[in-house]
Amino acid sequence: MTTVTAESTRTFHPLDPLTADEIGRAWEMLRAARSLHASSRVISIALHEPAKEVVIGHQPGDPVARAAEVVLIDTAAGKTYEALVSLTDGVVVSFTHVPGAQPAIVLDEFFECEAAVRADPRWQEAMRARGVTDFSLAMIDPWSAGNFGFPGEEGRRLVRALTWVRRSPSDNGYARPVANLVAVVDLHAMKVVRVEDYGVVALPPEDANYSPEVAGTRTDLKPIEIRQPEGPSFEVNGREIRWQRWRMRLGFTPREGLVLHTVTYEDGGRERPILYRASVADMVVPYGDPRPTYFHRNAFDVGEYGIGNLANSLENGCDCLGEIRYLDAVVSDNQGAPMTLANAICLHEEDCGILWKHFDWRTGYTEVRRSRRLVVSFIATVGNYEYGFYWYFYQDGTIQLEVKLTGIISNGAVREGERPPWGEIVAPQVYGPIHQHFFNVRLDMMVDGPENSAYEVNTVADAPSAENPHHNAFRAEATLLRSEGSAQRLIDPLAGRFWKIVNPSRRNRLGDPVGYKLLPGENVLPFAGPEASVTRRAGFMTRHFWVTRYHPRERYAAGDYPNQHPGGAGLPSYVLDDASLENTDLVVWYTFGAHHVVRPEDWPVMPATSIGFMLKPVGFFDRNPALDVPRPAHAHNGAGCECR
Numbered sequence: 001m002t003t004v005t006a007e008s009t010r011t012f013h014p015l016d017p018l019t020a021d022e023i024g025r026a027w028e029m030l031r032a033a034r035s036l037h038a039s040s041r042v043i044s045i046a047l048h049e050p051a052k053e054v055v056i057g058h059q060p061g062d063p064v065a066r067a068a069e070v071v072l073i074d075t076a077a078g079k080t081y082e083a084l085v086s087l088t089d090g091v092v093v094s095f096t097h098v099p100g101a102q103p104a105i106v107l108d109e110f111f112e113c114e115a116a117v118r119a120d121p122r123w124q125e126a127m128r129a130r131g132v133t134d135f136s137l138a139m140i141d142p143w144s145a146g147n148f149g150f151p152g153e154e155g156r157r158l159v160r161a162l163t164w165v166r167r168s169p170s171d172n173g174y175a176r177p178v179a180n181l182v183a184v185v186d187l188h189a190m191k192v193v194r195v196e197d198y199g200v201v202a203l204p205p206e207d208a209n210y211s212p213e214v215a216g217t218r219t220d221l222k223p224i225e226i227r228q229p230e231g232p233s234f235e236v237n238g239r240e241i242r243w244q245r246w247r248m249r250l251g252f253t254p255r256e257g258l259v260l261h262t263v264t265y266e267d268g269g270r271e272r273p274i275l276y277r278a279s280v281a282d283m284v285v286p287y288g289d290p291r292p293t294y295f296h297r298n299a300f301d302v303g304e305y306g307i308g309n310l311a312n313s314l315e316n317g318c319d320c321l322g323e324i325r326y327l328d329a330v331v332s333d334n335q336g337a338p339m340t341l342a343n344a345i346c347l348h349e350e351d352c353g354i355l356w357k358h359f360d361w362r363t364g365y366t367e368v369r370r371s372r373r374l375v376v377s378f379i380a381t382v383g384n385y386e387y388g389f390y391w392y393f394y395q396d397g398t399i400q401l402e403v404k405l406t407g408i409i410s411n412g413a414v415r416e417g418e419r420p421p422w423g424e425i426v427a428p429q430v431y432g433p434i435h436q437h438f439f440n441v442r443l444d445m446m447v448d449g450p451e452n453s454a455y456e457v458n459t460v461a462d463a464p465s466a467e468n469p470h471h472n473a474f475r476a477e478a479t480l481l482r483s484e485g486s487a488q489r490l491i492d493p494l495a496g497r498f499w500k501i502v503n504p505s506r507r508n509r510l511g512d513p514v515g516y517k518l519l520p521g522e523n524v525l526p527f528a529g530p531e532a533s534v535t536r537r538a539g540f541m542t543r544h545f546w547v548t549r550y551h552p553r554e555r556y557a558a559g560d561y562p563n564q565h566p567g568g569a570g571l572p573s574y575v576l577d578d579a580s581l582e583n584t585d586l587v588v589w590y591t592f593g594a595h596h597v598v599r600p601e602d603w604p605v606m607p608a609t610s611i612g613f614m615l616k617p618v619g620f621f622d623r624n625p626a627l628d629v630p631r632p633a634h635a636h637n638g639a640g641c642e643c644r
């Protein structure tokens with residue numbers, strides 16, 4: 001039996017995220033149908049996205065089947081379950097035990113784990129040995145355990161918890177890492193399995209607070225105001241956004257955070273699709289220090305923690321500046337109740353310098369245009385680190401993803417004068433190990449239609465010949481990536497390498513297939529060896545550009561359950577069948593790595609650093625699509641006179 005509420009009769013788009021009401025109903029139905037009890041911990045409740053054909057064929061007003069995907073653990077039995085609940089039919093469609101799966105570590109576990117470690121006599125003894133007696137000031141972060149094949153670990157839900165200590169309740173605790181101490185915690189039993197103590201090192205001597213009361217405030221900054229007196233140029237209609245020629249829907253999942261759906265650009269009255277779906281499909285942060293309290297630091301922040309669940313509530317004038325519109329995100333708490341993350345997604349416009357210009361120096365005639373971009377963003381805090389994800393849409397058809405990394409570096413304490421070779425000293429007796437942040441973005445491409453092909457484009461120099469007598473010739477050469485086996489590529493900036501996704505059956509006015517290219521930005525390869533646990537578990541980071549044939553179950557770069565997984569899941573397994581990629585439904589997976597040799601300037605809180613990539617039209621349009629952007633109006637003279 002289902003209760004019909006106002007919520008359940010409203011008109012949905014098939015990609016609308018679950019409402020709070022739907023999340024609550026999904027859990028109630030599941031709990032009742034399966035007699036689930038108090039030992040259940042809800043990991044996530046998210047929209048079950050309908051099949052692509054359903055979404056693409058959807059017309060406003062069509063009936064929409066709503067369903068929820070639930071992941072939960074039974075802590076008493078130590079088992080993980082996946083459920084599919086039909087909200088439309090009021091039935092539990094499936095309920096499946098997933099053997100060996102350890103889903104993401106969730107907030108309740110953060111807090112319960114901290115309490116369990118604090119109460120453990122072995123940990124307390126280790127803390128006393130370091131001169132700490134007020135255990136309430138300890139911060140114990142549940143670092144994912146990884147999978148190193150250690151005896152007794154298989155099948156248990158574990159974390160390797162690390163400790164820091166505040167000097168007072170409002171102190172920045174990350175200033176005082178407790179060196180050489182790891183608490184291995186079983187999260188199902190919520191018991192400390194063992195405490196590993198590799199020897200006492202004194203807590204670092206200095207505070208590292210960054211409030212203005214401590215850091216001071218410079219006084220020479222004049223106000224800046226971003227004013228849009230007539231409001232923003234975008235429209236928000238439910239989860240659909242329209243801005244300039246762009247149109248998209250904004251989803252949000254507990255795992256990936258912001259999801260872009262059905263991104264199109266209107267061209268000559270036609271809605272031309274570019275992306276069916278885009279999201280950050282996983283990330284991993286391998287650290288380079290081999291010692292006992294560092295080697296396991298390999299956080300998969302998406303698959304092991306969930307950047308959606310950890311999204312910030314953003315504040316106007318602080319996180320975003322200008323004429324802002326926000327969308328809330330609704331996730332579930334760990335008891336299955338809906339939890340609203342207010343202002344999780346930020347929408348605003350930015351002036352972005354010059355769009356195009358030419359000054360005719362013979363006649364003095366000038367045309368110049370300002371570039372405006374739409375910014376769609378969210379920020380997640382994962383323990384000590386912040387990740388800001390900014391999708392930009394430009395008037396010339398460019399899409400960009402910029403990830404901003406900030407927050408507090410993962411660190412350790414060292415003895416006075418000690419300088420470990422695997423990192424840098426950032427403050428007296430505070431050490432930051434070298435590490436990398438690898439992000440993988442899943443781009444379900446739909447360039448002017450679902451059937452696409454992928455090419456790698458390298459620029460090569462011609463050999464000297466009768467045709468090239470002055471040795472100056474060079475050309476761009478495109479190579480078709482025929483199958484998944486050949487579509488696992490690395491960047492090559494010295495070859496000007498990029499990749500393009502084209503629609504072979506749609507031609508521009510020059511007779512060429514329309515396309516979009518992926519332009520890599522800064523990037524790097526992992527330094528962890530090929531046999532390292534993290535390399536096996538994050539196979540996606542060993543190649544920058546992957547293409548797979550669309551499969552609805554292939555959603556995450558490191559597989560469905562990377563936490564404690566022994567390795568091989570995700571992209572390396574998706575490409576095993578070497579499926580043909582010609583003129584078919586393609587998914588591009590791009591890996592980009594931020595290489596972080598820490599600096600004293602990253603302390604105590606690190607200035608945002610950024611990394612990302614762009615998607616640019618290549619023959620998608622017949623010419624510069626932004627010629628019709630109006631001349632800028634002088635904002636400062638009030639006369640509205642145009643720049644000439």
Ligand SMILES: [Cu+2]
Pocket residue numbers: 405435437596
């Ligand atoms: Cu870093």
